[in-house]
Amino acid sequence: MKIVAVGLGLIGGSLCKAIKKHTNHLVGGIDIDRKVVKMALSQNAIDYEAKDVSEADITIVSLFPPTIIEYIKENADLFKEGSIVIDTGGIKKRIVDAVTPILKERGVTFIGVHPMAGREFSGFEYSLDDLFDNASFIMTPLPDTPKEEIHIVEDLANAIHFKKVVKASPEDHDRIIAFTSQLAHVVSNAYIKSPTHQEQLGFSAGSFLDLTRVAKLNEDMWTPLFIMNKESLCFEIDHIMARLKEYRDSIMNEDYETLHDLLRDGRILKENTPVL
Numbered sequence: 001m002k003i004v005a006v007g008l009g010l011i012g013g014s015l016c017k018a019i020k021k022h023t024n025h026l027v028g029g030i031d032i033d034r035k036v037v038k039m040a041l042s043q044n045a046i047d048y049e050a051k052d053v054s055e056a057d058i059t060i061v062s063l064f065p066p067t068i069i070e071y072i073k074e075n076a077d078l079f080k081e082g083s084i085v086i087d088t089g090g091i092k093k094r095i096v097d098a099v100t101p102i103l104k105e106r107g108v109t110f111i112g113v114h115p116m117a118g119r120e121f122s123g124f125e126y127s128l129d130d131l132f133d134n135a136s137f138i139m140t141p142l143p144d145t146p147k148e149e150i151h152i153v154e155d156l157a158n159a160i161h162f163k164k165v166v167k168a169s170p171e172d173h174d175r176i177i178a179f180t181s182q183l184a185h186v187v188s189n190a191y192i193k194s195p196t197h198q199e200q201l202g203f204s205a206g207s208f209l210d211l212t213r214v215a216k217l218n219e220d221m222w223t224p225l226f227i228m229n230k231e232s233l234c235f236e237i238d239h240i241m242a243r244l245k246e247y248r249d250s251i252m253n254e255d256y257e258t259l260h261d262l263l264r265d266g267r268i269l270k271e272n273t274p275v276l
Contacts, residue, residue: 004028004056005046006071008036011088011115012062013127016045018160021129028056036124045127058084058156064221065089065228072099072110081107084149088115090177090221091229092140092170100142109149112140112170114177115162120216130161137162140170178232185222186237188215 003019005012008031016027028050031037040046053059053075061068068087079085085108089095092112103110117135119126137157141150154165168176192215200208226233250259 001057002026002028002055003058003060004030004050004053005060005062006030006053007062008040008045008124008127009062010119010122010124010126010131011117012060013040013045013124014117014129014131015060015062015088015115015160016040017043017127017129018132019156020045020047022160023156031124039124045124052078054078054080056080056083058086058152060086060088062088064224065091065095066224068095069098073102076102076106079103079106079108083108084152085110086113086153088113090114090181090225092173094228096140096142096170109146111145111149111153112173113153113157114138114140114173120213122218122221133161134163136164136166138166138168138173140168140173142170174229175232178229178236182222182226182229182233183236183240185214185217186226186233187240188212189217191215 003025005016005027008016008029012029012031013036016029019025019027026048027046028048029037029040029046030050030053031040037046037049041049050056057080059079061071063071068089072085072087085099085103087095087110089112092114096110096112100110115132115135115137117131119128119131139150139153139157157165188211192212247259247262249255250262
């Protein structure tokens with residue numbers, strides 16, 4: 001197959017490298033930064049610079065969420081009839097709702113996907129051919145998405161060493177990802193803003209590193225992600241604020257029994273959480 005990746009950043013670049021490493025598909029790349037395209041060619045991440053998406057059997061649109069929608073709308077007439085378009089955005093419903101009917105009119109199947117892997121760094125220079133090894137590949141097909149196309153994308157994910165393929169509705173994806181990913185980034189980014197942070201040198205170890213790892217984020221990407229999933233994310237923020245108040249009140253009131261129970265319940269939940 002001919003596969004064209006639009007956007008050769010961390011995720012797009014890593015997908016290209018993984019496809020080249022594990023399959024015989026012909027891979028083309030598109031990026032507004034010509035230096036990135038040249039870098040991808042020099043590292044054998046892509047076979048050629050694609051002029052557009054007109055020859056692609058599968059197009060991978062790996063841009064920031066609002067730009068995914070813009071790009072697909074602006075280039076809708078160029079996608080090859082009978083081809084498949086997937087995106088790698090961190091939210092799904094807004095994207096799926098915006099582009100699926102447009103592409104369907106042109107005989108093109110859109111399937112929202114979300115590769116569950118990443119790094120604290122962004123850009124092609126940090127892309128890896130093994131970034132997705134043992135990671136989950138989330139697909140959000142609709143009830144009328146052709147099963148043959150679903151299988152094609154699923155087979156591609158398996159071929160490039162994703163550990164598991166998980167299928168969910170776009171709504172369920174966004175609701176769950178607000179908890180498993182987006183809330184963690186909000187909490188980490190807020191946690192590091194304590195005035196005591198200026199004094200942490202020499203006092204910090206694994207706990208500090210674990211909790212602050214994802215504070216180093218790309219605000220250009222995460223700002224629209226959070227806002228486009230505001231209902232689910234705000235539900236999770238409200239919930240954690242309520243739970244934190246329980247801990248805060250029990251500590252302030254020296255309520256040993258309540259605090260002990262809160263800590264015990266959290267430990268048990270963690271121990272019973274399945275390993276990914």
